Amino acid sequence: MTPAQWNRLKDVFQGALEQPLQARHAWLVEQCSDDAMILREAEALLQTHETAGTFLAEPARLDPTDLETLLPGTRIGSYRVLEEIGRGGMGVVYLAEDVRLGRRVALKSLPAAVAMHPELRERLRREARAAATISHPFVAVVYALEEMDDHLYIASEFVKGDTLRSEIARGPMLPERARAIAAAIASALGAAHEAGVIHRDLKPENVLIKPDGGVKVVDFGIAQIEGPEATRLTRAGAMLGTPAYMAPEQLLGASVDGRADIYALGIVFSEMLTGRHPLQGHRDAHLALTGPYAPIIGRCLQPDPAARFTSARELMEALASDPSGTGTHPEFQQQRGPTPTRFWWEFHQGTTAVAYVLLMIPAWYARGHISGWQGRAFFIVLAASVVVAAISRLHLWFTSRFYPAELSWVHRRSSRWIRIADWVFVGTLAGGAALIGDERSVWTIVLPSAAVGVLVTSLLVEPVTTRDAFKRSGLEN
Amino acid sequence: MTPDPISELMPLVYEELRRIAAHYVRGERPGQTLQATALVNEAFVRLAAERARHFNGRTHFLAIAALSMRQILVQRARARHAAKRGGAPQRVTLDDANVADGGAAFRRPDAAPDDIDVLALDEALSRLAALDADLAKVVELRYFGGLTVEETAEVVGVSPATVKRQWAMARAWLKRALDPDATRASSGEAP
Numbered sequence: 001m002t003p004a005q006w007n008r009l010k011d012v013f014q015g016a017l018e019q020p021l022q023a024r025h026a027w028l029v030e031q032c033s034d035d036a037m038i039l040r041e042a043e044a045l046l047q048t049h050e051t052a053g054t055f056l057a058e059p060a061r062l063d064p065t066d067l068e069t070l071l072p073g074t075r076i077g078s079y080r081v082l083e084e085i086g087r088g089g090m091g092v093v094y095l096a097e098d099v100r101l102g103r104r105v106a107l108k109s110l111p112a113a114v115a116m117h118p119e120l121r122e123r124l125r126r127e128a129r130a131a132a133t134i135s136h137p138f139v140a141v142v143y144a145l146e147e148m149d150d151h152l153y154i155a156s157e158f159v160k161g162d163t164l165r166s167e168i169a170r171g172p173m174l175p176e177r178a179r180a181i182a183a184a185i186a187s188a189l190g191a192a193h194e195a196g197v198i199h200r201d202l203k204p205e206n207v208l209i210k211p212d213g214g215v216k217v218v219d220f221g222i223a224q225i226e227g228p229e230a231t232r233l234t235r236a237g238a239m240l241g242t243p244a245y246m247a248p249e250q251l252l253g254a255s256v257d258g259r260a261d262i263y264a265l266g267i268v269f270s271e272m273l274t275g276r277h278p279l280q281g282h283r284d285a286h287l288a289l290t291g292p293y294a295p296i297i298g299r300c301l302q303p304d305p306a307a308r309f310t311s312a313r314e315l316m317e318a319l320a321s322d323p324s325g326t327g328t329h330p331e332f333q334q335q336r337g338p339t340p341t342r343f344w345w346e347f348h349q350g351t352t353a354v355a356y357v358l359l360m361i362p363a364w365y366a367r368g369h370i371s372g373w374q375g376r377a378f379f380i381v382l383a384a385s386v387v388v389a390a391i392s393r394l395h396l397w398f399t400s401r402f403y404p405a406e407l408s409w410v411h412r413r414s415s416r417w418i419r420i421a422d423w424v425f426v427g428t429l430a431g432g433a434a435l436i437g438d439e440r441s442v443w444t445i446v447l448p449s450a451a452v453g454v455l456v457t458s459l460l461v462e463p464v465t466t467r468d469a470f471k472r473s474g475l476e477n
Numbered sequence: 478m479t480p481d482p483i484s485e486l487m488p489l490v491y492e493e494l495r496r497i498a499a500h501y502v503r504g505e506r507p508g509q510t511l512q513a514t515a516l517v518n519e520a521f522v523r524l525a526a527e528r529a530r531h532f533n534g535r536t537h538f539l540a541i542a543a544l545s546m547r548q549i550l551v552q553r554a555r556a557r558h559a560a561k562r563g564g565a566p567q568r569v570t571l572d573d574a575n576v577a578d579g580g581a582a583f584r585r586p587d588a589a590p591d592d593i594d595v596l597a598l599d600e601a602l603s604r605l606a607a608l609d610a611d612l613a614k615v616v617e618l619r620y621f622g623g624l625t626v627e628e629t630a631e632v633v634g635v636s637p638a639t640v641k642r643q644w645a646m647a648r649a650w651l652k653r654a655l656d657p658d659a660t661r662a663s664s665g666e667a668p
Contacts, residue, residue, distance in 0.1 A: 001608070006608055006609060010609070010646055013645075013646055013649075014642045014645070014646060017642065017645060044653065045646070045649045045650060045653065046649070048649040048652050048653050048656075049645055049648070049649040052648055052649060052652050055648060055651075055652050056593070056616070056619075056620050056648050056651070056652075058512070059512055059513040059514050059619065059620055059621070059622070059623035059624075060512075060513045060546060060550055060593070060595075060620055060621050060623065061510040061511060061512050061513065062498075062510060062511055062513070062516075062546070062549065062550055062553070063510050063511075063553075064498040064510075064511055071491070071548060071549070071552055074488065074491075075488070084556050087556075151495075
């Protein structure tokens, strides 16, 4: 559309609006008799105009928190904002450049509500000073607390990497890797506690995993703000609905020490091992408390702080001694998925299920040699036990392949039924053999042999593969 | 005194808008949104008191405030959009996918509370500006800045009647541009 055409369209559209509603169409046709395109466009616009309803009738609205956004390029003191990298209940985090020193920093803008509260502000000031004294390879360095007008910013080391949360979201970690990360966090906590800083908000979101596998704990002391006022102020944020990491004494508002962080680390550790929060839902509340690390986690999660590890150092030493006996190499293993020993267990479950179903074929012929209702009962009971045993085993196999995080729970729940079905199956085979009238029939040999075979695999082979599979993955049942 | 270039005054206005919003956040009424009109007027009252000399009168301020509001809203919508693309999978609620008043339209999840897809509107407004900068300016002032017809007329320097006519045209054009059911050969499309 040329500028001239646009101006003409504008003229006829605005002219038509001056006409009474019924006369508009005729007026337009008359005006645009020489230009069908303009007529079409004007008609369409006019129709849209008449049906536009409340479109744009109200001015834009915005959420006040939207204004906490800093546009890229904004200068905050000596920092230049590059981009927003995170947002949560405790403010917005930007990647920024310190133009004085020419380095990149993570600039956390604290919620205005916190920044404007004089008491919280003073506490944050104290805490940031203490946090800045922590020097440890696994702690993100706090550079400065900047106060600009009504706003508070914390500048700290920019760590490139994923949060532990996104790693956990991908499923349970290898126990060795989880142990190494937990030990690194414990080491970071130890340094902080010795500097007099308690983290107070340790959770997977506050642990960053660098691309090289290294660990950085961030946000030390920022959760210093406590008490009902702070809870009210920070509640509106992203923490809503996430499982708690707070120790009981912290939840109750009592004064806390480093042992609250140890509690939180116990939860994080168990979450790494199992892929889920240990207190979330009832069904696997004690999942992690059954593996080789159960004693350590159990001690971290003691409701009474005095019953926990007395210091992060002590916890770190417990983690370093590595009860699983798989080595203490500090480099974290990257691979995940079923351990080699789990393969044989899966193989066993799969083949047993198939063998059960195949055994139904000879059973069908054997049934013909058992007279009357006994033959029918023999086959029905046998079929029922095969259905239970085979489906449960295939379900276990499937879970192990595709939902390893659920395996321990599924296994615990179904193993009793599998055991019962196995015994019913064996018993029915034996009973069927006894009921066969013709003693020279081949089935009097086949059925007891099958029963013995099933008995041997259930009593000898299965416990071995199961023990290997579950012991090595830290999910011993 | 000649007015400062807009780029220098933007941070000033923007900072004031932030400060006002912070006070609302402190009041903590979750979910409550602020209307552009209230925000811009409050910012003016506060800025006028201390920094009046920076501005060539109220109209100058209003133009900058409207532009700031547009940038803020677009920036936030973009950040939300990016978070949804890159971040954890999020469910699109029924509200997000509701049916627009004009025709069945699948809304992007970052649609503003009043059901306007800010990113799409911003983009359409830029296209309109290429065709007719005056019309686009009127929309920016009235929608993003929350200005009345009279204030808009004052800022642009035309009569209120003209603003009304321009507004009607711009609104109809934008509505068509945002309506996926409208024929794509809409006014001025691909000139």
